[in-house]
Amino acid sequence: MATNNSFLSGFQVNRPLLAGGAVLTGIGAVLGAAGAVMVCVAxxxxxxxxxxxxxxxxxxxxxxxxxxxxxxxxAASTAGWQAWRAEQGSPN
Structure with a gap:
């Protein structure tokens, strides 16, 4: 059975690239929210x-x-009531 240490030992993340991607994603989210606000205001x-x-x-x-x-x-209620009374033969 492999442990987490041995399983992930070969997995190395390029931290500057990951940080840059996270920053760009954050900037994109802020710009997207600002654009949505502008559309709503317009x-x-x-x-x-x-x-x-x-x-x-x-x-x-x-x-x-x-x-x-x-x-x-x-009007619909009255018409329905009159039709029902006519069908029943009620004098009222």
Whole structure:
């Protein structure tokens, strides 16, 4: 059975190359994060200016859609109830 010392004795790492790779990887991660932040800021700015240019604010559109959904839901519920009553032959 081989021990860790004898197994890894022939494995030698070029430390300056490893350190350089680690430094470049760190720099790349920082640059990547900075780029992602810049993209997010650009998209947020464009989105905010687009929302400001809308004729109807998003909250008003959402309220209108909610009212329409409630009306449609009530109409569907009423139609279903009437169909069920007609099928059952109920006078109410």
């Amino acid at each position: 998209l947020a700015t464009a989105g905010r200016s687009w929302v400001r240019q809308l004729d109807t604010p998003p909250t008003a559109m959402a309220q209108r859609a909610l009212r329409q959904a409630k009306v449609a839901s009530t």
